Amino acid sequence: xxxxxxxxxxxxxxxxxxxxxxxxxxxxxxxxxxxxxxxxxxxxxxxxxxxxxxxxxxxxxxxxxxxxxxxxxxxxxxxxxxxxxxxxxxxxxxxxxxxxxxxxxxxxxxxxxxxxxxxxxxxxxxxxxxxxxxxxxxxxxxxxxxxxxxxxxxxxxxxxxxxxxxxxxxxxxxxxxxxxxxxxxxxxxxxxxxxxxxxxxxxxxxxxxxxxxxxxxxxxxxxxxxxxxxxxxxxxxxxxxxxxxxxxxxxxxxxxxxxxxxxxxxx
Numbered sequence: 001x002x003x004x005x006x007x008x009x010x011x012x013x014x015x016x017x018x019x020x021x022x023x024x025x026x027x028x029x030x031x032x033x034x035x036x037x038x039x040x041x042x043x044x045x046x047x048x049x050x051x052x053x054x055x056x057x058x059x060x061x062x063x064x065x066x067x068x069x070x071x072x073x074x075x076x077x078x079x080x081x082x083x084x085x086x087x088x089x090x091x092x093x094x095x096x097x098x099x100x101x102x103x104x105x106x107x108x109x110x111x112x113x114x115x116x117x118x119x120x121x122x123x124x125x126x127x128x129x130x131x132x133x134x135x136x137x138x139x140x141x142x143x144x145x146x147x148x149x150x151x152x153x154x155x156x157x158x159x160x161x162x163x164x165x166x167x168x169x170x171x172x173x174x175x176x177x178x179x180x181x182x183x184x185x186x187x188x189x190x191x192x193x194x195x196x197x198x199x200x201x202x203x204x205x206x207x208x209x210x211x212x213x214x215x216x217x218x219x220x221x222x223x224x225x226x227x228x229x230x231x232x233x234x235x236x237x238x239x240x241x242x243x244x245x246x247x248x249x250x251x252x253x254x255x256x257x258x259x260x261x262x263x264x265x266x267x
Contacts, residue, residue: 021136022255023069024050026058026084027101028076036071036101036124043133055079059087066219066254067096069136074102074111082107085114092184092201094219097139099132140256162188164195173209177245178223189245191227217241217261218254231265239267 023046027033033051040046046069050061054076062070062084072081079087081100088095097117100107101124108119117139118132160176162169175190179202186197186205199205206214206222217223223241230242232250238258241251253261261267 020255021046021069021133021140022049022065022067023047023071024052024058024061024065024067024096025071026052026055026061026076026081027071027073028053029073032073032101032122039124039126039129040071040133043130045137046133055081055084055087058084062088062096063093063220064252066252066256068140068256069099069117070096071099071101074100074104074107082110082114085116090184092181097136099136160188161198162190162193162195163198164193167195169193169195173213174224174226176209176214176224177227177243178221178249178251179205180221180251182220189243189249191245215257217257218252221251223251231261231267 023040025033025036025040025048027036030053033053037048037051040048049065049067052058052061055072056078058070058072058076058081059079061067070084072084074081081102085095085098098111098114099118099120100111100116101120101122103122105121111119117136120128120132158172159170160173162171171188171190171193175192177189177191179186179188179197181187181202184200186199186202188195188197197205199208202216202220202222206216209222213224213226214222215225223243227244228241229244229248232240232242234240234252238255239253239261241253243249243251
């Protein structure tokens with residue numbers, strides 16, 4: 001199915017001192033989508049990086065752009081807003097902070113059961129939206145100031161299994177260039193091997209590896225910092241990492257982690 005989601009241009013400047021927030025909007029009503037986009041960009045520190053007209057497009061935007069916030073309509077063709085969150089979890093993908101924006105109040109209980117950050121009724125009230133954004137700012141600011149996890153005395157695993165076809169290959173963690181997850185399946189990419197992992201989630205794999213070496217550059221990627229060949233400036237003040245594998249794979253860095261990358265490398 002062709003993807004019709006559009007990538008937004010730069011927002012109208014950021015308010016000094018605030019944590020910049022990227023957001024996507026998914027709504028099948030263009031007028032409602034345009035109004036919400038106007039109100040978000042009016043806040044000054046919100047950048048709408050993508051707009052979708054249905055849930056399937058929203059899934060694509062979330063996986064590709066890794067936004068901090070996702071404003072989802074409840075009722076959309078193909079896949080509704082609640083279904084987007086369920087599908088992300090089925091695929092072992094951490095959702096962004098979810099705000100449901102809908103004309104119907106009967107779905108609120110289910111929305112909060114799915115751990116939505118907020119539930120806003122249409123037409124969106126400017127003051128109500130401001131309260132939601134204030135809460136999002138606090139949450140994101142707390143994430144940026146979280147202390148790093150205490151370094152492990154030694155990695156829990158000294159070897160990793162890579163399933164490649166009918167072969168079960170064994171590699172050392174230092175050989176792992178990066179890992180990625182798609183549709184609930186983790187792929188391990190090493191210098192001389194590539195295949196599936198028996199870990200169920202990126203979080204489980206990350207916990208088994210040295211935290212000083214393996215970095216979560218994106219919700220779908222875990223990279224070996226010693227195997228980064230090049231840092232490539234990308235759009236919207238983000239970066240891509242060219243890795244030291246046979247394909248010279250390019251790994252996206254999320255907006256939040258791009259900020260941390262700049263701090264680490266003094267970019």
